[in-house]
Amino acid sequence: MKNIFSTKWKYENKFLYLIVLICFSFIAYHHLSSGYSMSSDSERYSRWADDLIRFDFNFYDFFLIDTIEIRPHLLFFSVPVFLIALCKVLFVNEWQFAFLLLNLSLVFFSLIIFVKCLLLVNVRPVLISLTLPIIVLSVDILIWPKHILSDTIYAFFVLIATYFIIRGITQNKIYYFYLFVIMCLLFTTRPSSFPVIFVIIFFSLILKYSIILKPKIILLLLITAFAFIPFVYSLIYFFIELNLNGNVRLDFITNMVNDGIIIHDRPETWVNKPNNLIDVVFIYFLRLINFFNPYASTFSTLHIALNIIQISIILLAITIWSFFGSHIKIFNKIFLFILLLSFSVAAFHSFILIDYDWRYRFPIILPLIMLFPISLEIILKKNKFN
Numbered sequence: 001m002k003n004i005f006s007t008k009w010k011y012e013n014k015f016l017y018l019i020v021l022i023c024f025s026f027i028a029y030h031h032l033s034s035g036y037s038m039s040s041d042s043e044r045y046s047r048w049a050d051d052l053i054r055f056d057f058n059f060y061d062f063f064l065i066d067t068i069e070i071r072p073h074l075l076f077f078s079v080p081v082f083l084i085a086l087c088k089v090l091f092v093n094e095w096q097f098a099f100l101l102l103n104l105s106l107v108f109f110s111l112i113i114f115v116k117c118l119l120l121v122n123v124r125p126v127l128i129s130l131t132l133p134i135i136v137l138s139v140d141i142l143i144w145p146k147h148i149l150s151d152t153i154y155a156f157f158v159l160i161a162t163y164f165i166i167r168g169i170t171q172n173k174i175y176y177f178y179l180f181v182i183m184c185l186l187f188t189t190r191p192s193s194f195p196v197i198f199v200i201i202f203f204s205l206i207l208k209y210s211i212i213l214k215p216k217i218i219l220l221l222l223i224t225a226f227a228f229i230p231f232v233y234s235l236i237y238f239f240i241e242l243n244l245n246g247n248v249r250l251d252f253i254t255n256m257v258n259d260g261i262i263i264h265d266r267p268e269t270w271v272n273k274p275n276n277l278i279d280v281v282f283i284y285f286l287r288l289i290n291f292f293n294p295y296a297s298t299f300s301t302l303h304i305a306l307n308i309i310q311i312s313i314i315l316l317a318i319t320i321w322s323f324f325g326s327h328i329k330i331f332n333k334i335f336l337f338i339l340l341l342s343f344s345v346a347a348f349h350s351f352i353l354i355d356y357d358w359r360y361r362f363p364i365i366l367p368l369i370m371l372f373p374i375s376l377e378i379i380l381k382k383n384k385f386n
Helices: 012-034 040-054 059-064 074-120 125-136 139-146 151-171 176-187 191-208 215-243 248-258 277-290 301-324 329-352 359-369 371-382
Strands: none
Touching: 012 074, 012 125, 012 139, 040 059, 040 074, 059 074, 074 125, 074 139, 074 151, 074 191, 074 359, 125 139, 125 301, 125 359, 125 371, 139 151, 139 301, 139 359, 151 176, 151 191, 151 329, 151 359, 176 191, 191 329, 215 248, 215 277, 215 301, 215 329, 248 277, 277 329, 301 329, 301 359, 301 371, 329 359, 329 371, 359 371
């Protein structure tokens, strides 16, 4: 047993990739047995893909069909629409199943990248192997890949960005070209990519100027930002109400606040309509908290239990790192990036919209789970277990 947890177990990599295959097999079986899923957004993607095919994949003409009913611009959906159009051309009536297979292939490569990220920072393969079943039990992983949506594609690009950030941390350099390409792909996959792109740029500046922060300082800054953001959003809300009333896009955001909406289409989470600044601050505060909420009235007991396990593991990892991780600068930087990424995405959607089934949380799940094996490695290094 001691050899398995050491850094010199000769079968460690073979064992690790065997676990990757087993875990992916469970995920793939689940999605293939339940089949693909079409939503209202899926139907929109399908119609846009038909338009792109009609224009012979000429994106210039495709973008010109943008009308007042299509907001934001079709540029922000280019990648998923192109891939759906490609599936329609190559597989005709079986295009949904082909797109499901594409999503599953991205899940497989996401597991590989997840492993590669951790191996880059010398996390023991056995610790990574112990973490992979947690991914299999993640409700987010078991829900979204079967949907004909951009979510799996977008989550894959987020993980690719995480890989190059971590690689840059280990090699003390910034991969400007790769990160630029990834940001372009993120930008053309989902209109809500701005918080991820912001964090990539912001963290690159941190790496460039070698800013080093200890765990407790990082957590203190994030907690301060968490408390401060609802007040900032409230001021923005009142500015919009007083000066930009009548703008269709902005009214969509402020009207939800006016109705006391916390989680979209979940009235049980809504509060009374706000009457003053404190009420508006309270709404934004609830939204920020609810972005990571593991509970909903329609969730099954198993669904809630798995969500609680997932969030507990992430919180445990952050706790371990905050107490024992200050002596490993590389780990501190990784935690900083992933926590900034998660906070930025949560804050952005707290202002815009938190979807009915927490869809926008999916892309940050794998980076957050990545914190757990790193925290276990911190403990082993702390006790000089080699």
